[in-house]
Amino acid sequence: MPTAKPSLEAPDRPDLPDVLPYRINGHHVVVAEPVLLGAGGRPTAQAIQFLRECQSHALTVTWSLRRADAAGHIPPAPDFAFAPLHHLPPPSGPAAPDDWRRAHSYGQLYYRQGPGFVQIKDCRKPDAAVRLTVDHPDLLAAFHTCLDPTTLDDLSHTEREAVSVLAAEELVLVTRGWAVSLPPRIRHWTVPDTGI
Known part of the structure; x- marks a missing residue:
C-alpha cells in the first residue's frame, strides 16, 4: 500500500485583504507604510478591514498610524473616534494614541x-x-455586507437603516459615506477559551 508523501509546501497563509502593502512571516505581519486612519472614508474602512482580519487570524501586526496625508490634504474626520477600535491591534510609533495600547487585549x-x-x-x-x-434578517445581511467596506450609496434604504442600528451599537463604523463591520470572527482561542 502506497504511503502519502509529506508536503513540502509552506502552511496556508491567512487570506488577508489586498488593501495595504504588507509582509507576512509566520504569524507576524508588518505593514510596509504608515496607515491612513482617522481621515475617514474608504482608506479608513479598508485599514480597519485589514486589521480586523489580522485579529481574526490571531496574527501579530506591526503598523504605524498616519492621521492625514503627507501634504495635509486629507484632514481628520470630525466625528472619528479611536475608542471603538481598541479591540484591534494597536499601532506603534509617535502618532499612536496611548490609550489604545493600554486598552487593547485579544x-x-x-x-x-x-x-x-x-x-x-x-x-x-x-x-x-x-x-x-x-x-x-436585515441586520444580519447588513453586518455581513459590511464585512467588506461598503459605501452607503450602494445600500438599499432598509440596509442603510440596519447599518444605522449596528453603528449605534458600535458594531459597524460609518465614516464619510463608508461602512465596515468591526468585530473579527475569532478562529483561534486562548487557553483556556473562557479567557475571552
Missing part, C-alpha cells in the same frame, strides 16, 4: 457564526460588557 470584541445568526461578544467597555445575538 478577544475584546468578536463574533461567532451560527446558522442564521451571529453571536457577538463586546467587552470594549468592561463595565458594560454584552453578548448580542443578531438574527434579524
Whole structure:
C-alpha cells in the first residue's frame, strides 16, 4: 500500500485583504507604510478591514498610524473616534494614541457564526460588557455586507437603516459615506477559551 508523501509546501497563509502593502512571516505581519486612519472614508474602512482580519487570524501586526496625508490634504474626520477600535491591534510609533495600547487585549470584541445568526461578544467597555445575538434578517445581511467596506450609496434604504442600528451599537463604523463591520470572527482561542 502506497504511503502519502509529506508536503513540502509552506502552511496556508491567512487570506488577508489586498488593501495595504504588507509582509507576512509566520504569524507576524508588518505593514510596509504608515496607515491612513482617522481621515475617514474608504482608506479608513479598508485599514480597519485589514486589521480586523489580522485579529481574526490571531496574527501579530506591526503598523504605524498616519492621521492625514503627507501634504495635509486629507484632514481628520470630525466625528472619528479611536475608542471603538481598541479591540484591534494597536499601532506603534509617535502618532499612536496611548490609550489604545493600554486598552487593547485579544478577544475584546468578536463574533461567532451560527446558522442564521451571529453571536457577538463586546467587552470594549468592561463595565458594560454584552453578548448580542443578531438574527434579524436585515441586520444580519447588513453586518455581513459590511464585512467588506461598503459605501452607503450602494445600500438599499432598509440596509442603510440596519447599518444605522449596528453603528449605534458600535458594531459597524460609518465614516464619510463608508461602512465596515468591526468585530473579527475569532478562529483561534486562548487557553483556556473562557479567557475571552
